[in-house]
Every structure is written in C-alpha cells, then in structure tokens.
Amino acid sequence: MSTHIKDNAYFAKTVLMPGDPLRAKYIAENFLTDYKEVTSVRGIYGYTGKTKEGKEISVMASGMGIPSIGIYSYELYTCYGVENIIRIGTCGSYQEECRVGDVILATSASSNSNYASQFDLKGGVISPCSDFSLLLKAYNHAKEMNIPVHVGPIFSSDIFYDADKDYYKKFQALGVLGVEMESYGLFLNAMRLHKKALCILTVSDTFVGKEKDLTQEERQTKLNEMFKLALSMAD
Ligand code: HPA
Numbered sequence: 001m002s003t004h005i006k007d008n009a010y011f012a013k014t015v016l017m018p019g020d021p022l023r024a025k026y027i028a029e030n031f032l033t034d035y036k037e038v039t040s041v042r043g044i045y046g047y048t049g050k051t052k053e054g055k056e057i058s059v060m061a062s063g064m065g066i067p068s069i070g071i072y073s074y075e076l077y078t079c080y081g082v083e084n085i086i087r088i089g090t091c092g093s094y095q096e097e098c099r100v101g102d103v104i105l106a107t108s109a110s111s112n113s114n115y116a117s118q119f120d121l122k123g124g125v126i127s128p129c130s131d132f133s134l135l136l137k138a139y140n141h142a143k144e145m146n147i148p149v150h151v152g153p154i155f156s157s158d159i160f161y162d163a164d165k166d167y168y169k170k171f172q173a174l175g176v177l178g179v180e181m182e183s184y185g186l187f188l189n190a191m192r193l194h195k196k197a198l199c200i201l202t203v204s205d206t207f208v209g210k211e212k213d214l215t216q217e218e219r220q221t222k223l224n225e226m227f228k229l230a231l232s233m234a235d
Pocket of ligand 1: 090091092159160179180
C-alpha cells in the first residue's frame with residue numbers, strides 16, 4: 001500500500017506524530033491501552049490503541065526534518081485513511097515570553113525549505129497553517145486542563161546548525177515564536193490533500209533568554225503535559 005509504512009497497518013483517524021520513534025513507543029507504553037505496534041519500517045514505530053477515555057488513537061514517529069515528515073504524513077493521509085495528524089515536538093524559543101517548558105500551539109509555519117516549489121506558484125508564496133478546528137479544540141482543552149499556551153507563528157528550519165548565528169533575529173523581529181524542523185511540510189501536505197494538521201510544541205531551548213535547556217528529567221515531565229493535551233484530541 002505504501003512505501004515506508006507497513007502494508008495493511010491499521011491507523012486511527014487521528015495520529016499523533018513525535019519526531020522520535022522512541023517517543024512514540026513511550027507514549028504507547030505509558031498512555032495507551034489495548035495498543036498494538038502497527039509498523040516499524042526503518043525503525044519508525046507506529047502504534048494504534050485507545051486513550052484512557054476509550055477513544056481510538058495512533059501514534060507514529062515522523063523522523064527529523066521536512067523531507068521525512070513529508071513522506072510519512074503523505075502516506076498516512078493517502079494510504080491509511082488518516083484525517084488528522086498532530087505533530088508533537090520540541091522547539092527553540094525566539095521570544096522571551098516563550099520560556100523553556102512552555103507549550104506553543106502553532107498557527108502557521110514559515111520556512112527556508114523549498115518544499116512548496118513542487119506547486120510551481122509562479123513567484124507566489126503559500127503560507128502553510130494549522131487547521132482551525134483542531135487549533136481551537138486544542139486551545140479549549142488546554143484551558144480546561146490548566147495548561148498555559150502561546151498561540152502563534154513558528155519557523156520550520158531546514159538547518160539546525162546554522163552558519164549564521166544571527167539568522168533567528170529576523171524571525172524574532174517579525175514575532176515568530178520559535179523554531180522546529182517539520183511543521184511546514186506537514187501543514188502543506190494537509191492543505192494539498194484537504195486533510196487536517198496541527199502542531200503542538202514544548203519549548204526545549206531558547207535563543208533569547210538566559211534559561212538553561214530542559215534537562216532529560218524536566219523534558220519528560222514537561223513533555224508528558226503536552227502528550228496529555230495531544231491525547232485529549234482523540235475523537
Ligand atoms: N532548532 C531547530 N529545531 C529545534 C530546536 C532548535 O533550536 N529545538 C528543538 N527543535
């Protein structure tokens with residue numbers, strides 16, 4: 001059925017997508033019941049199970065970067081009947097108010113990637129954005145769960161170790177909240193295929209404040225908060 005995901009794997013309508021395959025495994029093992037590993041091609045683990053409220057959900061890794069999430073999200077949407085993909089990842093903060101450990105809901109993603117060149121927009125640009133119904137639902141759930149969130153634009157970079165150390169300042173000046181490496185590709189695929197996508201991020205490091213990066217231990221507790229919010233999105 002697809003090139004990079006196991007044939008006939010069963011996925012729920014909503015798939016949570018961390019970048020890291022071991023994080024997908026962690027979520028299945030710690031938050032799902034009746035779950036089954038449905039794919040592990042190239043070590044990209046995917047699981048389908050139930051939330052503690054008994055709602056069906058899947059979790060599968062995206063790998064790192066736009067090309068990788070571009071492949072997996074495309075195949076999930078087109079070959080496995082998936083309707084909603086919710087990226088759950090970490091980001092570097094570009095704004096002082098986005099502190100290490102905080103949660104961001106991305107409204108849109110800008111990028112230095114050429115992923116949109118496939119659409120030949122004749123000099124036009126497309127602005128990939130999250131689905132409003134998913135965004136609103138996540139925002140309302142975060143309020144109910146007492147999880148403070150920042151809502152705004154993010155930057156999906158093709159480069160982690162940028163040679164220009166000040167590059168972030170241009171996006172910071174434009175009010176972009178933070179940087180990760182996948183959402184632009186996910187949002188574009190969803191727009192192209194008329195499906196839904198959302199991105200929920202936890203700030204793991206900062207370009208602007210003096211705060212230290214999240215430690216391994218803090219990472220786990222803070223990420224658990226985001227995972228619970230993402231799991232509440234199951235229908
Ligand atoms: N840059 C890009 N991606 C990231 C970062 C970062 O600083 N932190 C977490 N994901």
